Amino acid sequence: MECQFLGAAGEVTGSMHLLDAGKDQILMDCGMFQGRRKQSDEKNRQFPVDPAKISSMVLSHAHIDHSGRIPVLTRSGFSGRIITTRPTLNALNYMLLDSGHIQESDAQYLNYKSLRAFLFQEEQKKRNKQLSGSEKSKIKRLLKKNPHELDPDTITRLQQQHGLGRIVPLYTMEQARQSLSFIDGYPYDHRISIGHHTTVKFYVAGHILGSAFSLITVKDGKRTKRILYTGDVGRFNKPIIKDPTLIFDEQDRDIDLMIMESTYGDREHAPVKDLGKSMKKVLLETFNRGGSLIIPSFAFGRTQELIYVLHELYKNNEVPGQPIYVDSPLASNITRVFGEHPETYDKETHAAFLEKGLNPFYFDKVRFVQSVEESMALTREQAPHVVISASGMCEAGRILHHLRYKIHNPKNTILMVGYMAEHTLGRRLQELGAQAAENNNAQHPPEVKILGKSYPLAARVENIDGFSAHGDKHELDKLVTESNLNIGKIAIVHGEASQSSAFARHLEQKGHDVFIPAFGDAIAV
Numbered sequence: 001m002e003c004q005f006l007g008a009a010g011e012v013t014g015s016m017h018l019l020d021a022g023k024d025q026i027l028m029d030c031g032m033f034q035g036r037r038k039q040s041d042e043k044n045r046q047f048p049v050d051p052a053k054i055s056s057m058v059l060s061h062a063h064i065d066h067s068g069r070i071p072v073l074t075r076s077g078f079s080g081r082i083i084t085t086r087p088t089l090n091a092l093n094y095m096l097l098d099s100g101h102i103q104e105s106d107a108q109y110l111n112y113k114s115l116r117a118f119l120f121q122e123e124q125k126k127r128n129k130q131l132s133g134s135e136k137s138k139i140k141r142l143l144k145k146n147p148h149e150l151d152p153d154t155i156t157r158l159q160q161q162h163g164l165g166r167i168v169p170l171y172t173m174e175q176a177r178q179s180l181s182f183i184d185g186y187p188y189d190h191r192i193s194i195g196h197h198t199t200v201k202f203y204v205a206g207h208i209l210g211s212a213f214s215l216i217t218v219k220d221g222k223r224t225k226r227i228l229y230t231g232d233v234g235r236f237n238k239p240i241i242k243d244p245t246l247i248f249d250e251q252d253r254d255i256d257l258m259i260m261e262s263t264y265g266d267r268e269h270a271p272v273k274d275l276g277k278s279m280k281k282v283l284l285e286t287f288n289r290g291g292s293l294i295i296p297s298f299a300f301g302r303t304q305e306l307i308y309v310l311h312e313l314y315k316n317n318e319v320p321g322q323p324i325y326v327d328s329p330l331a332s333n334i335t336r337v338f339g340e341h342p343e344t345y346d347k348e349t350h351a352a353f354l355e356k357g358l359n360p361f362y363f364d365k366v367r368f369v370q371s372v373e374e375s376m377a378l379t380r381e382q383a384p385h386v387v388i389s390a391s392g393m394c395e396a397g398r399i400l401h402h403l404r405y406k407i408h409n410p411k412n413t414i415l416m417v418g419y420m421a422e423h424t425l426g427r428r429l430q431e432l433g434a435q436a437a438e439n440n441n442a443q444h445p446p447e448v449k450i451l452g453k454s455y456p457l458a459a460r461v462e463n464i465d466g467f468s469a470h471g472d473k474h475e476l477d478k479l480v481t482e483s484n485l486n487i488g489k490i491a492i493v494h495g496e497a498s499q500s501s502a503f504a505r506h507l508e509q510k511g512h513d514v515f516i517p518a519f520g521d522a523i524a525v
């Protein structure tokens with residue numbers, strides 16, 4: 001029996017591992033590669049094993065870097081079942097459709113761009129001179145229904161007319177919808193048969209709603225082997241969901257191979273208990289200036305934690321009760337899924353909310369914005385408020401419009417609550433904001449480009465970093481050393497090289513048998 005590493009090996013995205021147990025070929029996660037567009041796109045389109053040979057799949061949680069290639073698997077000959085927890089299944093109903101939608105719009109935009117370049121060139125040849133701005137605009141208008149919406153029918157027609165190749169999406173919304181029928185949701189702590197000799201049991205991973213450690217047991221004749229795949233490991237003492245499991249059932253304690261994430265294998269997070277305090281400070285400063293708070297946030301997990309922390313501050317009258325708007329249809333849907341799974345909440349959430357008859361995510365100051373019209377009206381709202389919107393790194397989505405309308409006003413605050421990857425607008429705002437603060441905001445505000453136009457960054461930029469959904473090095477260590485597991489080998493995955501190797505060194509010093517697989521590496525179990 002062996003385990004092969006086919007994604008998130010030496011990097012943080014594209015999680016996928018294959019357990020080859022003879023008749024049972026079990027895939028663990030089927031995540032999308034993210035990052036530089038061209039490179040990730042190529043990796044996402046080449047499925048590394050024949051989907052028809054996989055007998056079943058186990059999914060750790062609904063984040064797209066773990067689940068996003070499920071529609072590729074299911075449309076390419078896979079005929080098994082995908083096993084996950086119930087909350088994850090419910091969340092996938094929205095996450096995978098949203099991903100299909102993003103794939104379609106990305107492909108549409110790339111088709112538009114290549115056709116536009118082709119038409120510019122043709123027109124230039126015809127006129128034998130560079131095109132003016134207005135001549136270019138005329139061509140752009142031809143390909144759009146209105147300034148913000150492309151015209152796919154015209155784009156397709158012209159591409160065909162000129163014999164140009166078309167970019168097809170990785171998968172469509174319809175293919176994402178079809179993939180949902182392959183997925184079954186089960187409760188935690190139950191043994192589920194997933195093959196001839198193989199079972200899986202899910203333990204709480206504390207990372208996001210529905211996230212699980214997958215304990216896979218293979219019984220082949222007299223031999224029993226256990227693989228524990230952590231997926232993403234959460235933090236301890238975070239609001240809402242239960243902490244990562246440390247106590248495993250007696251018969252599950254001996255682990256032959258643990259496949260473990262290491263995103264923050266070499267980092268320490270700010271303590272969780274300061275989240276409310278930090279949030280209160282930012283809110284009071286902003287409201288005292290008469291400004292609004294803009295929070296770019298991931299739709300799944302981060303948004304619900306923000307609502308939870310705000311709800312606590314509001315219900316204890318610690319801050320003025322200005323309205324809170326959640327302006328992301330995906331975040332609104334995922335918040336509903338949170339509301340449907342109180343069995344996954346921790347004791348504190350039960351005590352602070354449920355036992356008092358309160359829902360953590362719905363209270364009179366929160367409004368969930370649905371339509372584009374409503375969202376556009378909100379961008380022009382002058383009275384102080386809080387807006388939580390996606391995307392989390394300010395790369396796309398409604399957050400861009402809130403920034404466009406509010407970034408020039410020094411009364412406002414842009415609050416960063418997550419990791420901003422390099423080359424994203426979020427990272428740029430963070431860096432420029434830090435520079436401005438160093439100069440006490442005395443200098444001329446720096447310019448930032450949003451949707452092709454320049455805006456002065458006069459709003460404050462603040463950061464609260466305790467919201468991470470991943471355990472830091474101490475929390476990862478805690479799972480290995482403070483749990484009741486007896487662990488054989490540990491494969492370190494899901495981390496950049498520096499983080500994985502630091503964490504591996506740390507575990508080696510404690511006497512563990514550790515290795516860091518590269519893409520395609522396999523290990524005997």
Ligand SMILES: [Zn+2]
Nearest residue numbers: 061063207232
């Ligand atoms: Zn995750």
